Amino acid sequence: MSSDTATGVTAAQGFAAVGIAAGIKPSGNTDLAIVRNLGPEYTAAGVFTRNRVVASPVKWSKKAVADGTLEAVLFNAGNANACNGTQGDQDCAQSVEHLAATLGIAADRIAACSTGLIGELLPMQRLLSGIDQAAPALAASPEAGHDAATAIMTTDTVRKETLVQGDGWVLGGMGKGVGMMAPSLATMLVCLTTDASISQEVAQQALAKAVAVTFNTLDVDGSTSTNDTVLLLANGASGVTPSVEAFEAAVLKACADLANQLQADAEGVTKRVRITVTGTDSDAQALAAARTIGRDNLFKCAMFGSDPNWGRVLAAVGMADAAMDPENISVWFNDQPVCLGSTGAPGARDVDLSGADIDVRVDLGTGGTGEAFVRTTDLSHAYVEINSAYSS
Amino acid sequence: MSSDTATGVTAAQGFAAVGIAAGIKPSGNTDLAIVRNLGPEYTAAGVFTRNRVVASPVKWSKKAVADGTLEAVLFNAGNANACNGTQGDQDCAQSVEHLAATLGIAADRIAACSTGLIGELLPMQRLLSGIDQAAPALAASPEAGHDAATAIMTTDTVRKETLVQGDGWVLGGMGKGVGMMAPSLATMLVCLTTDASISQEVAQQALAKAVAVTFNTLDVDGSTSTNDTVLLLANGASGVTPSVEAFEAAVLKACADLANQLQADAEGVTKRVRITVTGTDSDAQALAAARTIGRDNLFKCAMFGSDPNWGRVLAAVGMADAAMDPENISVWFNDQPVCLGSTGAPGARDVDLSGADIDVRVDLGTGGTGEAFVRTTDLSHAYVEINSAYSS
Known part of the structure; x- marks a missing residue:
C-alpha cells in the first residue's frame, strides 16, 4: 500500500x-x-x-x-x-x-x-x-x-x-x-x-x-x-x-x-479457515456448532499441519449445543467430501490442505435449514510464542 | 516403577x-x-x-x-x-x-x-x-x-x-x-x-x-x-x-x-495448573468459570511462559456464564494476590511462576458460596507439534 x-x-x-x-x-x-x-x-x-x-x-x-x-x-x-x-x-x-x-x-x-x-x-x-x-x-x-x-x-x-x-x-x-x-x-x-x-x-x-x-x-x-x-x-x-x-x-x-x-494478520496465523455448518435446527445452532469446531485446539493444530484429520471435526462438533444426527454427519474440506454419513469418504486422507485458505463445510444431518459460518485460523508455534511472552 | x-x-x-x-x-x-x-x-x-x-x-x-x-x-x-x-x-x-x-x-x-x-x-x-x-x-x-x-x-x-x-x-x-x-x-x-x-x-x-x-x-x-x-x-x-x-x-x-x-503426562505439558473459583452463586457457575479460564488459550500461553499476566484471567472469566461483580474480582497466583477488586495488586508482575505447578484462585466478588476447581495445563510448542502431526 x-x-x-x-x-x-x-x-x-x-x-x-x-x-x-x-x-x-x-x-x-x-x-x-x-x-x-x-x-x-x-x-x-x-x-x-x-x-x-x-x-x-x-x-x-x-x-x-x-x-x-x-x-x-x-x-x-x-x-x-x-x-x-x-x-x-x-x-x-x-x-x-x-x-x-x-x-x-x-x-x-x-x-x-x-x-x-x-x-x-x-x-x-x-x-x-x-x-x-x-x-x-x-x-x-x-x-x-x-x-x-x-x-x-x-x-x-x-x-x-x-x-x-x-x-x-x-x-x-x-x-x-x-x-x-x-x-x-x-x-x-x-x-x-x-x-x-x-x-x-x-x-x-x-x-x-x-x-x-x-x-x-x-x-x-x-x-x-x-x-x-x-x-x-x-x-x-x-x-x-x-x-x-x-x-x-x-x-x-x-x-x-x-x-x-484482521484474520490474515492474526497472531501466528499460517492458515485462514472458514467453517460453514448446515443441517441443524436454526442459524443460532449452526453458529454454535461452527464456533465449537473453530475453537477446538486439536482441530486447529490439524489445520496448522495441513492434516485432513476430519475425525477431529466430528469429535469437536459432537460437543456442540446444536441439533445433530450423530450417525449422519458429513464433512467437506475444500469442497471434497471427507466424511459422509459419519463415515470416512474414499480418499479423505489425501485431500490437499497445503494452501493458506481452507474451506470446511459440515452438515449435521438433521435435514434442518439452520446455517452459519465462522472464520478462524490455525494454532501454530508462533501463536504460542507470541502469547507466552506478551507481558514479560 | x-x-x-x-x-x-x-x-x-x-x-x-x-x-x-x-x-x-x-x-x-x-x-x-x-x-x-x-x-x-x-x-x-x-x-x-x-x-x-x-x-x-x-x-x-x-x-x-x-x-x-x-x-x-x-x-x-x-x-x-x-x-x-x-x-x-x-x-x-x-x-x-x-x-x-x-x-x-x-x-x-x-x-x-x-x-x-x-x-x-x-x-x-x-x-x-x-x-x-x-x-x-x-x-x-x-x-x-x-x-x-x-x-x-x-x-x-x-x-x-x-x-x-x-x-x-x-x-x-x-x-x-x-x-x-x-x-x-x-x-x-x-x-x-x-x-x-x-x-x-x-x-x-x-x-x-x-x-x-x-x-x-x-x-x-x-x-x-x-x-x-x-x-x-x-x-x-x-x-x-x-x-x-x-x-x-x-x-x-x-x-x-x-x-x-494423566495430567502430568498430558501432551506437551510443562505446567500443571489448578484453577479454583469462588464467590459466585453456585458450584455449577464456579465450575463453568473455572473451565472458561482453563480453556483460554491466551491464559494457557501465559502459563507456558511463567508469565503472571493476571489480566488474561479477568479477560477470560468475563465471558463465563457465572454470576460476578466485574468491579470486584480478585486473583491469586500461588497464594499471592495479583488482583484485588479487579485492580492489580502491588508486586503482581513479580510473582514467581517458574515451577511446574501453578495454583490459580479467582474470587468473582459476589459474596456467593459457589466453589469449584479444574485442573489444566499450559499450551506449549510441544502441544502444537504433537497435534499438528497426529494422523500424517
Whole structure:
C-alpha cells in the first residue's frame, strides 16, 4: 500500500487524523492517535465488547456515544487501561478532558480506545504530553490517516485500512487486532469515517448488522477482549444522503474488508479457515456448532499441519449445543467430501490442505435449514510464542 | 516403577491381563490388551464420554455393562474405531465375539475400548490374530498388568497404574490419555479392578462420584473424545465387603491418582495448573468459570511462559456464564494476590511462576458460596507439534 493511497480514516471529506509516539510502547513506536470529525454533522454509532470485564475507555466511550454524536476519538496502544479500578476510570477521563480542552470541544463528545497490556496504569505524563504534541498536528491528509492506523497497532504486522466509494460519498476506516478474536482481537479496534449524511439510527443499525456478520464471525482463539470497540463517525460533508440499503452495503463491505485483514494478520496465523455448518435446527445452532469446531485446539493444530484429520471435526462438533444426527454427519474440506454419513469418504486422507485458505463445510444431518459460518485460523508455534511472552 | 511392583489391573486377586503387539500401531509397539475377571463375582460399572459422536466400542460397552456385569475387557490402541459407520459397529462386535469364543464366555459380558485415530477401519485380520495370540497368554502376574497398561498407550510417554490397599481387599487399575481431556483425553481409558465384594449399585455410584471430581475436573484442551471410557470390575475374590464409605474413598483415591498421572503426562505439558473459583452463586457457575479460564488459550500461553499476566484471567472469566461483580474480582497466583477488586495488586508482575505447578484462585466478588476447581495445563510448542502431526 503506497503512502498516498486515499484509504483510511481521512479518505472521507472532513476528517483529520494524527499518529505520534508518546512513549507508551516500550519499543518507541508510534502509540497515540486522534481522529477528528470536522463536521458539519457529528453522527456516531458504536459496538462494544460483550465481555463483562470491560476497560475504562469502553465504559467512557459507551456513555460518550450514547447520544449518537462524537467529534473525536482518542486512541492509544501499548496499554489497555483495563482492570485499573477507579484510577483507570479517572485516567481515562483526565486524558479525554485534556484532549477536549486542547481541541476546544466538550469531553462527552470524545470517545476513547485503548489496546495493550491489561492491569498497568496509563503513563499519564507521557499520554498528556503526547496529546499536546498530537492535537496541533491533526491533518486531513492520507498520510495522517495512515499514521493513525499505524499508531494503534500492537502485535499487528501491517496496518489495516479500508475504503468504500459511494455515489458522491466515501466510507473509509482503520482497524487493528490480531489475537483474542471472538468477536474480537487482543483488542480489536475499528474506526470508520464517512462524509455521507445519515441519521444516528441508520448509522447504528448499519454498524450492528455489519459487525454481526463480519467481526462477530471471526474467532481466532475464543477469547474476547476487555477493550473491543467499533466506531462509525459520519459528518455529511459530501452533502449526500445515501439510501439505507446503499449505506448498509458500504458499511458491510468496509467491515468485511477489515475483518479479512484482521484474520490474515492474526497472531501466528499460517492458515485462514472458514467453517460453514448446515443441517441443524436454526442459524443460532449452526453458529454454535461452527464456533465449537473453530475453537477446538486439536482441530486447529490439524489445520496448522495441513492434516485432513476430519475425525477431529466430528469429535469437536459432537460437543456442540446444536441439533445433530450423530450417525449422519458429513464433512467437506475444500469442497471434497471427507466424511459422509459419519463415515470416512474414499480418499479423505489425501485431500490437499497445503494452501493458506481452507474451506470446511459440515452438515449435521438433521435435514434442518439452520446455517452459519465462522472464520478462524490455525494454532501454530508462533501463536504460542507470541502469547507466552506478551507481558514479560 | 519397577516391573514387579504389585500395582495395576492385576494387583487385586482374581484378575488376569495381557498386552501384546498385534500390528495395529505402525510403530510395532504393543497395542492389544485384555483384562479378565476370574470371579467368583462379575460386578461392573462404567462411565462414558458425553460426546454425542461416540465410537463403536463405546456403543458396544454401554450395552455390555448395562446389566452390571462384565467378565472381560478388550482394549486396542492405534485405532479409535470411531466414525466408521455400521462397518465399525460390525468390526467391534466381531472382535468381541472372537474373544468371547476364544475365552468361552458370552460376548455381552465383554466390554471394548479403543483409542487412536478416528475414521480408519480396524485392521480386522491383525486384530483377530492378536486376540488368538493374547488370550492364551492371560496371566495374573504383576508383569501382565504392566504389559496391558503399556499396550493401551498412544502418545502417553509413561504407563499409568494405581493401587489402593483396603482392609483385606485391594483396588488396582490402569489408565491412558494425554490430550482431549474434558473430562477426557485423546481418548481417556481407565480400567479399575478390585477383589472387594460389592453390589453393582455401590460400584456404579462410587465410580460416578469419583469421576465427577477427578477425570471430569481435568481439562487440558476443552476437547472431549469419542471414545472415553472408565470401567470398574469387582470380583469379591477377597471375600470382604467394605463399607460404602471405604469403597468410595478407595475408588476416589485410585481415580485421583490416575488423573494426576494423566495430567502430568498430558501432551506437551510443562505446567500443571489448578484453577479454583469462588464467590459466585453456585458450584455449577464456579465450575463453568473455572473451565472458561482453563480453556483460554491466551491464559494457557501465559502459563507456558511463567508469565503472571493476571489480566488474561479477568479477560477470560468475563465471558463465563457465572454470576460476578466485574468491579470486584480478585486473583491469586500461588497464594499471592495479583488482583484485588479487579485492580492489580502491588508486586503482581513479580510473582514467581517458574515451577511446574501453578495454583490459580479467582474470587468473582459476589459474596456467593459457589466453589469449584479444574485442573489444566499450559499450551506449549510441544502441544502444537504433537497435534499438528497426529494422523500424517
